[in-house]
Amino acid sequence: MGWILFYGSDLRDRDRLERAAAAARLEVRPYSPGSWEAIEEPELVVIDLDRAGVPENLPEAVRAIGYYSHVDAETARRAEAADIVAIPRGRFWPDLDRLIRDL
Numbered sequence: 001m002g003w004i005l006f007y008g009s010d011l012r013d014r015d016r017l018e019r020a021a022a023a024a025r026l027e028v029r030p031y032s033p034g035s036w037e038a039i040e041e042p043e044l045v046v047i048d049l050d051r052a053g054v055p056e057n058l059p060e061a062v063r064a065i066g067y068y069s070h071v072d073a074e075t076a077r078r079a080e081a082a083d084i085v086a087i088p089r090g091r092f093w094p095d096l097d098r099l100i101r102d103l
Contacts, residue, residue, distance in 0.1 A: 003027040003040075004100075005062075007055050008048030017046060020096045024103075031055070043103050047084060054078045065099060067092035 004021050006014060006028050018028045026043060031052075041059050047066035054075070058064050063085070068075045070088035079086035087095070 001025060001027055002043040002103075003029055005029055005031060005042040005045045005059070006047075007031045007045070007052040007066075009051055010048060013048060016093065017096070020100055023097065024100045026100065044100070045084075047079075049075050049079055049084075049086065050089075054082050054084065058082070058084075063103070065092075 002025075004017065004026055006017055008014060008030075014028065014030065021028045029042070041062050043062075045058055045062055045064040047055060047064065049066040049068040050072065054066075064083065065085040065087060066079050067087050067089045068079070070090060076086040076088075087099075092099075
């Protein structure tokens with residue numbers, strides 16, 4: 001079974017992500033140091049850019065998407081510079097099923 005690496009601390013966000021991932025037969029694992037080392041790479045990395053910021057050392061060659069407050073253009077710029085697709089929070093959640101399907 002494939003999996004999604006989640007950088008975030010909001011339990012409601014994690015629950016929403018887990019429900020969408022389950023529909024695609026994917027597991028969600030929260031980030032912790034070493035959470036992808038020595039095992040298979042995740043299918044996708046999802047980042048709460050407002051709470052977790054722009055992480056360093058993301059798995060290479062893995063698609064990373066992050067959501068942020070639409071008024072925080074600087075966070076979006078930092079994420080895009082780190083090769084993270086930055087999506088305003090208000091568009092991210094309604095599009096989540098499609099984003100996961102498009103893996």
